[in-house]
Amino acid sequence: MSSRIGNSGGITRLLRRFVGTPMPTLGCEISTAGVTLARWNDGAAQLNATAWRPLAPGALDPTPLRENLAQPEQLRAALAGCLDSLGLGGARSGGKGENKGGGIDTALVIPDQAARLFMLDFDKLPRSTPEAIQLIRWKLKKSVPFDIDASAVSFTARRRPSGEAAGWQVISVVTPHTVIHQYEQLLESLGLTPSRVTLSSLAALALIPESDAGSTLLAKFSPPWFTTVIVQGGNLCLFRSGALGQTADPTTAEILEAIYPSFAYFQDNFGSTLERVYLCGLGEASSGVAEALANELHLNAQPLLSAADLPPASHWTSGNAERYAASLAGLVREQQFA
Secondary structure (H helix, E strand, O other), rough: OOOOOOOOOHHOOOOOOOOOOOOOOOEEEEOOOOOOOOOEOOOOOOOOOOEEOOOOOOOOOOOOOOOOOOOOHHHHHHHHHHHHHOOOOOHHHHHOOEOOOEEEEEEEEEEEEEEEEEEEEOOOOOOOOOHHHHHHHHHHHOOOOOOHHHHEEEEEEEEOOOOOOOOOOEEEEEEEHHHHHHHHHHHHHOOEEEEEEEEEHHHHHOOOOOOOOOEEEEEEEEEEEEEEEEEEOOOOEEEEEOOOOOOOOOHHHHHHHHHHHHHHHHHHHHHOOEEEEEEEEEEHHHHHHHHHHHHOOOOEEEEOOHHHHHOOOOOOOOOHHHHHHHHHHHHHHHHOOE
């Protein structure tokens, strides 16, 4: 697993493999609800084509504590169906985009819940990436409920701004190698080579306009998981994820109840209030949530991505298109600033 020390722009580039390689033009997101496959042109601003196949409840159980693919054959069938929809059913036989290993380079997006993200402080940080990883492993050894020495560790780091205590702020994502390998082997079984791996909400962050330099909250729903992320000036302040509601369409009240603690945390710990909110994957509840946030917290809330910005795909409706494709759209946006 590759690592990177960089500035705040490195947030969306965590948990990648082979950071130095060009961004693939094919991406796959695996979520508990389904499998999405998308392709785009090199340097493009948006996706060209997408395909999606649903999964039955229980087919995928994202966690860093055990195997995630509870029903691997169902996931394989869903991915195969997406490949057929995009005319890539013969991916195993090679073709344009094939790497030296024989598979088509693919960006892989996995659920937020398949890994753990930590925000750490260090007085000093080694310049050598392997040495920095060893220090991070030592720091996290008693904080993760799995073997840190058998885990992939990816991080981005920055010096604290002037006026603050000297040292480094580090954002690290960790997950057992066995968990990552399950997802990779699924793609490899159908002729794809996952050359980059990232978390769903980290990928979606790239859709937030660079002009939004202030404090911003991203509220992203990928049934049944709801993730809130807060960034300020490009720096990650909070990353929180948990199950939400009993259905794929939570109520406005349930969504607001999940957002309020993050709002309060930021206000209490950073001495300021949020400036804006981006909503992703909330479907018909999006407008009601935006209205409530405006009335109760005086926050401007808007969709992270419009369904009109996405190409049509089989099996999904316009109301939930961003739920399944925002992260892959974020990868496309990211390549423009890489």
